[in-house]
Amino acid sequence: xxxxxxxxxxxxxxxxxxxxxxxxxxxxxxxxxxxxxxxxxxxxxxxxxxxxxxxxxxxxxxxxxxxxxxxxxxxxxxxxxxxxxxxxxxxxxxxxxxxxxxxxxxxxxxxxxxxxxxxxxxxxxxxxxxxxxxxxxxxxxxxxxxxxxxxxxxxxxxxxxxxxxxxxxxxxxxxxxxxxxxxxxxxxxxxxxxxxxxxxxxxxxxxxxxxxxxxxxxxxxxxx
Amino acid sequence: xxxxxxxxxxxxxxxxxxxxxxxxxxxxxxxxxxxxxxxxxxxxxxxxxxxxxxxxxxxxxxxxxxxxxxxxxxxxxxxxxxxxxxxxxxxxxxxxxxxxxxxxxxxxxxxxxxxxxxxxxxxxxxxxxxxxxxxxxxxxxxxxxxxxxxxxxxxxxxxxxxxxxxxxxxxxxxxxxxxxxxxxxxxxxxxxxxxxxxxxxxxxxxxxxxxxxxxxxxxxxxxxxxxxxxxxxxxxxxxxxxxxxxxxxxx
Numbered sequence: 001x002x003x004x005x006x007x008x009x010x011x012x013x014x015x016x017x018x019x020x021x022x023x024x025x026x027x028x029x030x031x032x033x034x035x036x037x038x039x040x041x042x043x044x045x046x047x048x049x050x051x052x053x054x055x056x057x058x059x060x061x062x063x064x065x066x067x068x069x070x071x072x073x074x075x076x077x078x079x080x081x082x083x084x085x086x087x088x089x090x091x092x093x094x095x096x097x098x099x100x101x102x103x104x105x106x107x108x109x110x111x112x113x114x115x116x117x118x119x120x121x122x123x124x125x126x127x128x129x130x131x132x133x134x135x136x137x138x139x140x141x142x143x144x145x146x147x148x149x150x151x152x153x154x155x156x157x158x159x160x161x162x163x164x165x166x167x168x169x170x171x172x173x174x175x176x177x178x179x180x181x182x183x184x185x186x187x188x189x190x191x192x193x194x195x196x197x198x199x200x201x202x203x204x205x206x207x208x209x210x211x212x213x214x215x216x217x218x219x220x221x222x223x224x
Numbered sequence: 225x226x227x228x229x230x231x232x233x234x235x236x237x238x239x240x241x242x243x244x245x246x247x248x249x250x251x252x253x254x255x256x257x258x259x260x261x262x263x264x265x266x267x268x269x270x271x272x273x274x275x276x277x278x279x280x281x282x283x284x285x286x287x288x289x290x291x292x293x294x295x296x297x298x299x300x301x302x303x304x305x306x307x308x309x310x311x312x313x314x315x316x317x318x319x320x321x322x323x324x325x326x327x328x329x330x331x332x333x334x335x336x337x338x339x340x341x342x343x344x345x346x347x348x349x350x351x352x353x354x355x356x357x358x359x360x361x362x363x364x365x366x367x368x369x370x371x372x373x374x375x376x377x378x379x380x381x382x383x384x385x386x387x388x389x390x391x392x393x394x395x396x397x398x399x400x401x402x403x404x405x406x407x408x409x410x411x412x413x414x415x416x417x418x419x420x421x422x423x424x425x426x427x428x429x430x431x432x433x434x435x436x437x438x439x440x441x442x443x444x445x446x447x448x449x450x451x452x453x454x455x456x457x458x459x460x461x462x463x464x465x466x467x468x469x470x471x472x473x474x475x
Contacts, residue, residue, distance in 0.1 A: 010257060047375040059403075099341075203414075205418050
């Protein structure tokens with residue numbers, strides 16, 4: 001469920017296309033320095049993973065269920081650069097192939113989810129990781145707090161766009177309370193799933209987790 | 225994925241170059257969203273025109289309608305608008321509605337629907353690979369195109385992998401009913417990540433062994449003739465004509 005065409009006016013949408021292009025351009029550069037020629041296959045498969053995992057339903061209560069959004073999860077698992085690229089590609093494909101999210105609203109969605117959500121999530125992750133002791137469960141806890149905040153952060157991005165260029169008549173404050181309120185709740189779910197998923201990956205292939213990499217002990221070579 | 229959405233037919237819409245179609249679709253949506261909703265005659269014209277193009281592209285209306293259901297969540301949002309708002313009120317049957325909210329809500333539904341229908345015509349008449357090639361010609365960075373083509377190539381493989389994991393869970397009597405089952409599902413998500421990532425590494429190695437140096441081999445791009453530009457731009461152009469005609473009549 002993304003922003004449709006005509007929900008935010010054209011000048012605002014166009015401005016956010018520009019902002020998103022700058023952000024994604026920076027991510028392209030960053031990913032190249034981090035992953036080199038591995039960028040395309042790894043970010044591509046991360047995009048596939050995000051796309052697939054969004055179809056995994058987590059039952060909540062009485063027949064309702066939710067799914068992961070995955071911005072913070074991707075940032076912790078593969079690093080923020082590749083995460084931005086993967087989420088952008090997922091949004092592009094959703095809009096062009098599934099008509100999910102308006103084509104003229106793509107700049108808005110990309111800005112909220114692949115830039116704000118990923119980077120706010122990653123910043124929170126780094127911050128919490130610094131405070132906590134250096135072990136695997138701290139990484140999972142930090143990832144889960146990052147996820148909890150990344151979701152309302154995206155909603156906040158939407159709110160800014162709504163304030164600048166709304167075509168609707170809800171008052172700005174009503175949209176703020178309802179959007180942030182709902183997304184804080186969604187964020188709690190996202191936090192639990194992200195924490196559990198990161199724990200699962202850390203248990204078997206901790207070397208793949210970008211957010212854990214700097215903690216690995218380098219093997220010493222001793223001359224005996 | 226893209227193959228399941230694409231509907232193979234022979235029509236003038238199918239045969240047009242994909243980048244032209246992308247340009248035409250975005251231009252049409254821009255015209256539609258820039259039209260004030262109070263000019264309702266124009267929107268009737270737009271809807272008729274979209275359906276005419278769908279008919280030319282030989283897309284069954286039932287398919288069009290079924291795939292348009294994706295926008296339902298936002299329709300709910302728009303439906304609430306006449307009930308919560310401010311300003312002038314009026315009574316319609318049992319409801320006491322806000323006039324401005326009603327107009328804005330209708331605008332969101334109508335414009336959103338036009339956008340959705342246009343995107344559906346695009347993805348039903350164009351294969352995913354062609355859309356990607358079209359975006360490449362419209363200067364989407366090469367690396368983004370590569371990432372997206374990896375996504376298209378492996379999405380079915382990874383989905384099948386997820387399906388197999390579900391079968392494995394089901395055959396062990398697992399049924400997800402509530403919060404207590406989240407750990408199992410999240411572990412599955414983690415396993416899916418590891419499998420996707422490892423596949424990415426294998427794909428990268430196999431690319432290297434075939435001489436990959438950061439760029440994919442490229443086909444020659446053929447230039448589109450002026451006539452096909454002209455033809456595809458009738459899509460937004462007719463919308464502009466409708467807009468101008470209704471504005472003049474309205475005055």
